[in-house]
Amino acid sequence: MPDPAKLTRRSLLVGIGAAGGAGAMYAAMGVLGLAPSPAADPLPRTGGAAGPAPYVPPGRSDFTLRGGRPAKVLVLGAGVAGLACAYELGKAGYDCTVLEARDRIGGRSLTLRGGDTVTELPVSWNGSASPGTADSPERRQVRFGPGTYFNAGPARIAQWMVTLDYCRELGVPLEVFVNSNSSAYVLTSGMRAPVRMRTARADAYGYISELLAKATDAGALDARLTKADQELLLDFLSHFGEIGPAHTYTGGERRGYRVDPGVTAGSALGRPPELAEVLSQGLGRMLTMDAGYEQAMPMFQPIGGMDAIVRALAGRVGAERIRTGTRVTRITNRPSGVEVELDGGAVLTADYCVAALPPHVLTRVRTNLGADVHSALATPIPMAAGKLGLEYGRRWWELEDRVYGGATETDLEIGHIWYPSHDYHTERGLVVGYYNTGPHAEAYDAMPHRDRVRRALGHGARVHGAKYRKDVLDAVTISWRRQPHIEGAWVRWPSTSGLSLLQRPAGRVYFAGDWLTHLIAWQAGALESARKVVTDLHHRVLKEG
């Protein structure tokens, strides 16, 4: 769920792999059969390096063959990583117990429905006091109607991600998440009014093609391209930019229509703005948002809400093995096992422990894992992100704006507006009124709920007009830094020192989560991390007996 306009894995995970460390690690894992799921391109048209070995889940039969026995494992955290660890280990008969501090499973994979409560830590929260004491947290009831849901955390899955494999294995049905819609709008601070994505795209492609075609005509590419290649380029540009034989962009049907064609030819939107105006709009990022590997269309969502995945995982793990409302206060590595102390003083023991908590929360748990581990856990910085779910009683975006799913992209404080990718043509619908990150999210974190909604409705009305404020049945905001026991949307590694340390176990304690991968902020990261941990742990158990 990272903001595509702001973050990429590379900017999140500075330097990983750059020094060849990851490559070396990867090669070693491949040799050992410990490498994560391949999802390698089945048609590697350039070159032919083989991908890593596919993921082989731990199986009961492994023990029969190799004389070991399943071990007892305590999994800390019932988010995607923790549940996936318990699910995968459970397949081989491991005796897993999942301890979750929150009163519900799923972690950030949070789908809110009518009857749910959203609790936020106080603005002044610094980790030292328990929520509910002084400066008490905000609690709000969600009052959505039946069928309405709000994916407050992750909301979309790319085709290549391992998350889809889990959907298949767990029988979670999918539908398309419309991540990009030609009929939705763009609005940047360089623009006076919103423009439909199709129109902005047509104008950008058109002017780029005109400029390059005319430069070609003027001989500017003579040193670079043969005449024959220049002809190929001009042919490409004539299609790409809808420019005519004169190589001038004057608009075309791609811009859209004021009155759609039908019995009549309709009425086209007409001539584009001047080139200088198009350039001033600053749309470079927005028009290629969906060219990114993580964001390209089509994307997918589970039918009925993203939490279908964590509910399916929990169902396979078994409710009796998952203890919610159970906060861990101490983790002690012993030579022959692990002791985990709970809030209240009870102590649980196991052969192994998987700590699938956010690192910044884990640093507050007392451990004997050593200064290096503690220092590594303290390195990643929790980041801010927030969302607003607006339930409307009328799908005005479909009825009046002819926008079926997808996103309006802005550089305003609201970031994006998302329209629902499901239940088209029904009565109610949930619009994501903001999805912001970085400084905008930090500012929203500090606001009370009412202010967030008021500001977001104001910005949304700049795109959609007065109807945006009407027919709102309920509004639910979430600030991920203020979510109890989570306290961040995802993390950023300011330096990668410590990452590889935490990808290995500390004694009998393993670490799992998206924050240990190159897919930070994606469920796929949590799942890939879980696969690595259970593979490592299982090989160790098989070896040590």
Added chain:
Amino acid sequence: MPDPAKLTRRSLLVGIGAAGGAGAMYAAMGVLGLAPSPAADPLPRTGGAAGPAPYVPPGRSDFTLRGGRPAKVLVLGAGVAGLACAYELGKAGYDCTVLEARDRIGGRSLTLRGGDTVTELPVSWNGSASPGTADSPERRQVRFGPGTYFNAGPARIAQWMVTLDYCRELGVPLEVFVNSNSSAYVLTSGMRAPVRMRTARADAYGYISELLAKATDAGALDARLTKADQELLLDFLSHFGEIGPAHTYTGGERRGYRVDPGVTAGSALGRPPELAEVLSQGLGRMLTMDAGYEQAMPMFQPIGGMDAIVRALAGRVGAERIRTGTRVTRITNRPSGVEVELDGGAVLTADYCVAALPPHVLTRVRTNLGADVHSALATPIPMAAGKLGLEYGRRWWELEDRVYGGATETDLEIGHIWYPSHDYHTERGLVVGYYNTGPHAEAYDAMPHRDRVRRALGHGARVHGAKYRKDVLDAVTISWRRQPHIEGAWVRWPSTSGLSLLQRPAGRVYFAGDWLTHLIAWQAGALESARKVVTDLHHRVLKEG
């Protein structure tokens, strides 16, 4: 369903509106309140011309107020246009009967399932002999498994099309039709091997940006753009093409990965081909296919098959009012009514008739509509298009290629390969193995079924390898020019003389169909035409009583 690489409304309907005739007609209709559905841009950001009056369906109350009475109407053809006419007129109490020559309703909106039969006219068919005599037609049984369907005709709906309004009104649930998939492939005769759409797109954007940025650096745009605007352009290009500070395209993550990122950073596809190679691929059209107004993402399909729309229309019309297997041989306009003679000699009478047949079929019906009308009906030329539905027992495109819906675009004789946009992760799935038009479709028209399949499998294997030939459970081809009583995928108007004549009634006979609109080959055209006809007819009945 036109081939976006080959046809646009403009090329189909040469000259319509160019001489202002359509504009004048449109203006006149607006004044009379007879114009079709607006679907005008709700945010006309440029200019502010008002759209036409919205469509008002005929209503029973109209008669109460204005003293007329519903009339008896014979509708010829139970395709989308005919059924929509009967549905709309039926709302106001008109006594409609729909006569359909085929043994099923829907016309080209044909969804094939197990148990259906596909009959093809003989290759030598010229309209003079009845099917089933000499050179008898091919008949093939469809043997798809339960749940598999093949939209052999229209398969996708754009957001702005009136077709969606009918889906809403009729309660036909929708899902996204993936019309463009970054993970699918492109393969042109200029390419040695297929490349994923994302890779081709990244390389095209990258090199275009490099060329234009370097031309800018060299001063080629100094006469056109201020230095400040050049900076804005360079900023745009840096995002648009993923080019670095040196303004050189060297590839990036948008190209894709050989091994996806996960616990490791993965392994990127690496450097792009040389610029000359990219230019030789000839991808201009294919990379902007989804920029077209008719083709832009997201598009939609009814859940369970396109024929959900015609079945819903027919349900509202009433089965007792629809006579299939009923061929019309003569239409006679009388001063006070219309006589319609059926194959076999029976004669039906009514106040009005709506001829919702393809014009090239209608010309073979004897009429007294006059030489001008006959000449106009003989003007549009039926066009060829064909499709192949391949039912596979295993969704290898999802499992192995990580392609979830969408299309592979080629300039081979197969045109496109479509992957199913529904029932992801289930066992069986239907791939459209070709969707061709123009000369390729004409060539396939002349082939027996087996040859079409054999050739298409060969071309598909060039994209997907040997697995493309495996696990095929059934293969169904359709040649629209060989479909009885349809005899064409859609029409082309070589000149538009006669079109406006047929948009008006000939006495008591009205004409309806996509072929009378600027949305040829789209169900939306048939629906818009139907709305115009029923509006015209209703106003006349109200006036004439």
